[in-house]
Amino acid sequence: MVNLTALKTQFIQAYGSDESGIQVFHAPGRVNLIGEHTDYNGGSVFPAALTFGTTLLLSARADRKLAFASTNFPLTREVDIEGIAFNEADDWTNYPKGIVWELAQRGIELSQGYNMLYHGEIPNGAGLSSSASIEVVTAFALLTLEGKSIDTVQIAQWSQHAENQFVGVNCGIMDQFAVANGVKDHAILLDCDTLKYELVPFQSGEYKLVIGNTNKRRGLVDSKYNERRAQCEQAVQHLQQAFPELTLLGQLTLEQFNANAYLIQDETVRRRARHVVEEIDRVAQSMVVLNNNDLDSFGKLMNASHDSLRDLYEVTGIELDTMVAAARQVPGVLGSRMTGAGFGGCTVSLVHEASIERFIANVGNVYEKATGLVPAFYVCDIGDGVHQVKEEV
Ligand code: GLA
Secondary structure (H helix, E strand, C coil), rough: HHHHHHHHHHHHHHHHCCCCHCEEEEEEEEEECCCCHHHHHEEEEEEEEEEEEEEEEEEEEEECCCEEEEEECCCCCCCCCCCCCCCCHHHHHHHHHHHHHHHCCCCCCCCEEEEEEEECCCCCCCCCCCHHHHHHHHHHHHHCCCCCCHHHHHHHHHHHHHHHHHHHHHHHCCHHHHHHCCCEEEEEECCCCCCCCEEHHHHHHCCEEEEECCCCCCCCCHHHHHHHHHHHHHHHHHHHHCCCCCHHHHHHCCHHHHHHHHHHHHHHHHHHHHHHHHHHHHHHHHHHHHHHCCHHHHHHHHHHHHHHHCCCCCCCCCHHHHHHHHHHHHHHCEEEECCCCCCCCCCEEEHHHHHHHHHHHHHHHHHHHCCCCCCCEEECCCCCHHHHHHHCC
């Protein structure tokens, strides 16, 4: 629950303006239910927006400066709209700066300066897309206040582009897309090649999604992530012997892959590619079983997804594997897997509501004993994508 009154007071303390000019926007974090490391391979993903995220308060300034402050970090910055550049020392403010840079690339020059205060409820570095939510809320707020048209698919694309080109993280489209286009109680089936998407009501009845944060910082995530991407590209090159037009692994069916996997000589690269093609197939299977309200089968697909990320794609690690294994031991758990990039971060489990207390106690205990880290758990509802906030939220 965000206390808007308190945030407005903080805004006024930081910038000294009066309350009447302050506008408020919100973008959620996201959890991916299945379809991991498929987005940059042109495959499908199945994420959902969370009910918590980043709230942005902003008001216009008389000059052409942008001021950034956060309730989460002490670092503040004031920059000129013209000549925005990436600077390592600017830390988190590189995300909103990247959006201003991106808008300028698209011919959208801000007509005035802004004071901005960010308030994040997403644990930082937990793989729940705190950076995507900062990017998307900034783009949405600035476009709204500048009176420009709002297209949330385009906002996702521009935000991803800013993260790739300005911040220098080579992520796919999933996070920004989910944060920009999520709808309460729905997951998003997104084809990352065409960006066609479908909102799928996520009716889990007596079962709840429970996020487990390993609180293991995702060390080396960028370099390992880029290594996986490069391996997928290598696999495509080998498979082009059979499919000269192939540009992305997601363009192959499982049958086509199975018949031609031998063309990939490197065993590690072959395993990476197998994960991607099988994971895309699991997303398709998930749609069939969820359509039949068969949560049992969906849980099994979640488990298979994690096992493949552990054994074939190798992006889990001891913390995620321990937490997932402990989760699966608790009666009333239909499935459990890592979510996001991996290498630490969070798990997501489908847990019967009557088992949630036991789940949190048991998994917490086993995990803490095995790793020495204290985990955190969030029973999560699915929320809306980016929007302007008029009332207390
Ligand atoms: C991170 C990236 C996404 C996606 C996932 C893995 O969250 O930002 O684009 O690749 O990892 O599915």
